[in-house]
Amino acid sequence: xVISIRNLTVEYRAGAEPFLALDVPNWEVGDEEQVxxxxxxxxxxxxxxxxxxxxxxxxxxxxxxxxxxxxxxxEAERDRFRAAHVSYIFQTFNLLQGYTAxxxxxxxxxxxxxxxxxxxxxxxxxxxxxxxxxxYYPSKLSIGEQQRVAIARALARKPxxxxxxxxxxxxxxxxxxxxxxxxxxxCREHRCALVVVSHEMKIAEAFDRRVDFMTLNRALNGNGGAx
Amino acid sequence: MKLxxxxxxxxxxxxxxxxxxxxxxxxxxxxxxxxxxxxxxxxRNFTQEGLGVDAILGPKGSPLQIVLxxxxxxxxxxxxxxxxxxxxxxxxxxVESGIPFITGHSYAGFRVNAIDPRFFTEFxxxxxQHFSFNPGRGGQGRMFAGLDEAVAGAEAAxxxxxxxxxxxxxxxxxNPGDKVHYEKDIRFVGILAPTGTPHDRAIYxxxxxxxxxxxxxxxxxxxxxxxxxxEISGAFLKIRPGRGxxxxxxxxxxxxxxxxxxxxxxIRPSEVLPKLFSIIGWVDRVLVGxxxxxxxxxxxxxxxxxxxxxxxxxxxxxxxxxxxxxxxTVFGLVMAESLIISLAGAVLGLAFGHAIVAVGSxxxxxxxxxxxxxxxxxGADLFVLPAAMLLGLVAGLMxxxxxxxxxxxxxxxxxx
Numbered sequence: 001x002v003i004s005i006r007n008l009t010v011e012y013r014a015g016a017e018p019f020l021a022l023d024v025p026n027w028e029v030g031d032e033e034q035v036x037x038x039x040x041x042x043x044x045x046x047x048x049x050x051x052x053x054x055x056x057x058x059x060x061x062x063x064x065x066x067x068x069x070x071x072x073x074x075e076a077e078r079d080r081f082r083a084a085h086v087s088y089i090f091q092t093f094n095l096l097q098g099y100t101a102x103x104x105x106x107x108x109x110x111x112x113x114x115x116x117x118x119x120x121x122x123x124x125x126x127x128x129x130x131x132x133x134x135x136y137y138p139s140k141l142s143i144g145e146q147q148r149v150a151i152a153r154a155l156a157r158k159p160x161x162x163x164x165x166x167x168x169x170x171x172x173x174x175x176x177x178x179x180x181x182x183x184x185x186x187c188r189e190h191r192c193a194l195v196v197v198s199h200e201m202k203i204a205e206a207f208d209r210r211v212d213f214m215t216l217n218r219a220l221n222g223n224g225g226a227x
Numbered sequence: 228m229k230l231x232x233x234x235x236x237x238x239x240x241x242x243x244x245x246x247x248x249x250x251x252x253x254x255x256x257x258x259x260x261x262x263x264x265x266x267x268x269x270x271r272n273f274t275q276e277g278l279g280v281d282a283i284l285g286p287k288g289s290p291l292q293i294v295l296x297x298x299x300x301x302x303x304x305x306x307x308x309x310x311x312x313x314x315x316x317x318x319x320x321x322v323e324s325g326i327p328f329i330t331g332h333s334y335a336g337f338r339v340n341a342i343d344p345r346f347f348t349e350f351x352x353x354x355x356q357h358f359s360f361n362p363g364r365g366g367q368g369r370m371f372a373g374l375d376e377a378v379a380g381a382e383a384a385x386x387x388x389x390x391x392x393x394x395x396x397x398x399x400x401x402n403p404g405d406k407v408h409y410e411k412d413i414r415f416v417g418i419l420a421p422t423g424t425p426h427d428r429a430i431y432x433x434x435x436x437x438x439x440x441x442x443x444x445x446x447x448x449x450x451x452x453x454x455x456x457x458e459i460s461g462a463f464l465k466i467r468p469g470r471g472x473x474x475x476x477x478x479x480x481x482x483x484x485x486x487x488x489x490x491x492x493x494i495r496p497s498e499v500l501p502k503l504f505s506i507i508g509w510v511d512r513v514l515v516g517x518x519x520x521x522x523x524x525x526x527x528x529x530x531x532x533x534x535x536x537x538x539x540x541x542x543x544x545x546x547x548x549x550x551x552x553x554x555x556t557v558f559g560l561v562m563a564e565s566l567i568i569s570l571a572g573a574v575l576g577l578a579f580g581h582a583i584v585a586v587g588s589x590x591x592x593x594x595x596x597x598x599x600x601x602x603x604x605x606g607a608d609l610f611v612l613p614a615a616m617l618l619g620l621v622a623g624l625m626x627x628x629x630x631x632x633x634x635x636x637x638x639x640x641x642x643x
Contacts, residue, residue: 055549055635076553083551090639096543098240110233111551157550 001064002161002193003029003052008061009219010047022047023219024061027211031160034184034194036204039213043220045197048213049163052195053088054078066160083112087154087162089183091169094150095138101125101149102134108157116156124152128182144175151183155190162187164196168203180206230556233547234563241539244532245564249572252529255522256576256611261583262514263607265591265599268584272424272597273500279351282478283494284308284316284325284485285461290494291503296330297461298496299425300338303401304330310450310457312490316464321477326350327462329437332397333405337383339397339430341437344370347378350463352422359420367391368417374436378417382427382593389415397432399442410441423598434459464493525572526622533565533626544630545638558631565623566616573615577608 010022022044029035037045050056051063054070057078063070066085070078082088087108095104105121116124125134128148138146147167154162164183168176180196180203187194196203204210214220238245285293288305295301310327317325326346332339347358347370360366368391371378379389394412398405413432421427437443438451450457469475478495485493537544544557552560581601588599 050636053549076555079548079551079553082549088549094546096546098236098543103236107233107547108550110230111547111553111556 001028002031002033002066003027003195004062004064005052006062008051008063009059010044010051010056011059020219022051022058022217024048024216025218027216029161029193029195032188032191032193033209034187034207035196035209035211036207037195037197037211037213037216038199038201038204039217041199043213044217045199045213046165048217049088049165049195049197052161053086053163054082055088080112083108083157085160087157087159089147089150089154089162089164089167091166092143094153095141095146097138100135100137101130101141101145101152104138104149105153105156108153112157116158121152121156124156125149127186128152143170144179147171147179148182151179151186155186155192158190159192161193161195164194166198167196168198168200173202176200176203177206230560231563234560234567237536237540237560238564238567241532241536244536245568248525248529248532248568249575251525252522252569252572252615253575253579255518255525256573256615257579257583258521259515259518260577260580260605260607260611261587262511262518263605264580264584264603265587266511266514267605268599268603269597270504272599273503279353279356280463280496281466282464282482283461283496284313284464284491285494287489287492290492290499293461293492293494294496294499297328297463300330300340300429301425304460307458308461308491310459311455312488313459313462316462316481316485316491316493319481321467321475321481323465323467324349325462325464327434327459329434330460331401332399332408332432332437333401334395334397334430335387337380337387337428337430338401339377339432341432341434343434346431346463347419349465352424352426356422358422358426360417361420364420366418366420368415371416371431371433374433374439375411375413376416376433377413378419378431379415380419380427380429380431381421383430384415384418386593389418391415391418395430397430397440399440406442408440408442411439423592425597461491522618526569526618529565529568529572529619530622530625532568533561533623534629536564537561537626537629541633541638544633545635548633548635549639554631557633558627561627561630562620562623565626566619569615569619569622570612573611577611 005024005027008022008024009020011018012021013019039045047056051058052065054073058071061071068081070081073081096107099107102118102121102125105124106116106118122131122134125131128151130145130148130152133141133145141149167183168179171179184194196207198204280298283293283297285297286304286306286308292302292305296304313325313327316322326343326349328343329341330338351357360369365381383389392414394414396407396409396412398407400406413436419427435451438447438457466475466478482493485491547557584599584603585601588601592598
């Protein structure tokens with residue numbers, strides 16, 4: 001299993017009272033599996049991805065990702081774990097603004113061992129259809145092109161798991177389908193698991209395994225959901 | 228992509244503010260370095276000049292004025308010393324020899340001193356250094372022999388374009404409008420090799436020539452014939468060394484005797500010159516204060532530039548954290564920028580400071596004859612780089628801590 005969650009809870013402090021944002025009793029994702037999580041905005045989907053990526057520490061429970069129990073790790077260890085095993089793609093703000101497309105692909109290797117060299121980075125950009133844009137800065141790329149660069153960078157770090165949080169949220173439906181298909185194909189080729197979070201049903205429908213987050217997150221039933 | 232590349236990329240991303248921070252630090256450091264270099268070299272120049280002379284026999288008056296007049300060709304001599312008294316001082320066992328001189332004349336802005344010819348053979352303008360006419364060292368001609376002959380210092384000759392055989396008429400005084408001795412032409416027969424001392428800016432005529440200059444009146448001209456009536460401005464005295472080559476303790480007795488008399492005083496330049504520095508010391512302190520203030524402002528500028536750059540780059544740093552950079556890594560990236568800017572400013576400032584000394588030394592040499600070296604390594608040079616690193620650390624600390632504390636999620640993810 002690339003992800004194995006048991007009795008996970010995440011609480012936020014809202015004033016004096018703790019606020020339960022996430023309560024996932026049991027959830028798993030297999031190696032190389034591709035999963036779509038759908039649910040309304042504010043339901044805690046991003047929170048789950050942040051916990052799995054090691055960006056957020058769980059309040060309780062067990063989160064094993066790529067064989068590592070994240071709840072046992074300190075913040076710096078989770079940073080190093082993320083650098084080695086997990087790539088994350090956001091809805092926006094994926095690229096470093098002062099870096100060209102190819103530099104954005106290469107930058108991931110600065111924080112971890114391995115990764116790609118310039119030639120391989122160029123090949124990845126070609127794979128996402130941006131061979132002719134490698135020296136473009138993000139400001140000169142469309143949102144769709146920026147997402148493609150983000151996909152190339154995610155693959156460049158040779159992860160076992162890619163987490164994508166609303167990767168098509170800023171794209172029109174035509175480009176959205178193309179980007180998701182590109183992402184799925186790239187993950188298949190690189191043999192890494194993929195978890196995509198989206199509130200768009202059309203995106204989720206493309207996946208064999210779909211998870212309704214309203215069902216997965218028990219906190220939504222208990223206290224009205226995360227805000 | 229390696230971490231140093233990330234630092235360089237970041238510096239390039241805010242190249243203008245980085246460059247301005249480097250330049251402002253460089254200006255402060257340059258000011259500090261050049262002031263320190265000029266101050267130390269001035270101190271060294273003055274104390275070394277003084278060390279070339281054991282003692283000066285001079286008239287009653289300000290000792291500093293007498294030293295400046297006799298060794299640096301500045302000011303005016305406050306009086307005269309009787310020749311007979313000078314001869315009496317020479318008889319003291321502690322005195323090895325004397326070189327009498329008369330100041331108070333000038334030519335085209337350069338002092339003309341009447342002096343004993345042994346000045347060119349026995350006088351040490353720096354410890355162990357004697358004057359030379361050797362063409363290989365930049366000298367020309369020979370020492371004066373007749374009463375109508377003169378020798379010029381190297382800088383005076385250069386500025387006045389003097390040639391051997393050329394004649395001149397000295398002015399009786401050192402101020403514009405003073406009377407010129409047209410009665411007798413004096414011919415240059417020698418030009419001294421450069422010494423890098425104020426002596427390069429003087430012209431020398433024989434001591435006796437002073438008494439024979441027309442226009443001085445019969446009493447002065449009588450001094451040429453009657454030695455006992457002569458007066459001099461003063462004399463450089465060579466004191467016999469004490470046991471082991473150190474200072475002769477008997478000189479204190481001689482100093483006491485001379486100073487108690489109404490005739491003259493004995494001045495030891497090595498004691499007088501430090502007083503000069505205590506007088507002008509506040510100028511040093513003001514200049515150093517200004518330099519420190521400029522450097523402090525430059526570091527404040529660096530701090531503001533880093534904070535402002537950090538504000539622009541919050542998202543980039545958060546993204547780096549998401550890509551696996553630890554808090555310590557982003558702390559290090561911001562701190563490295565601060566250190567690089569500080570060090571670049573310090574190195575540029577060092578170079579700029581020495582360039583200021585190079586340009587300034589040329590002006591000082593022309594004006595005073597004192598030689599300054601742009602390559603001189605002052606105390607400030609040695610502490611500039613470590614100090615820049617320390618101040619870079621201080622300026623970069625708060626922005627680095629802000630980067631360290633940066634929240635990844637707050638700066639990246641929209642909530643869903």
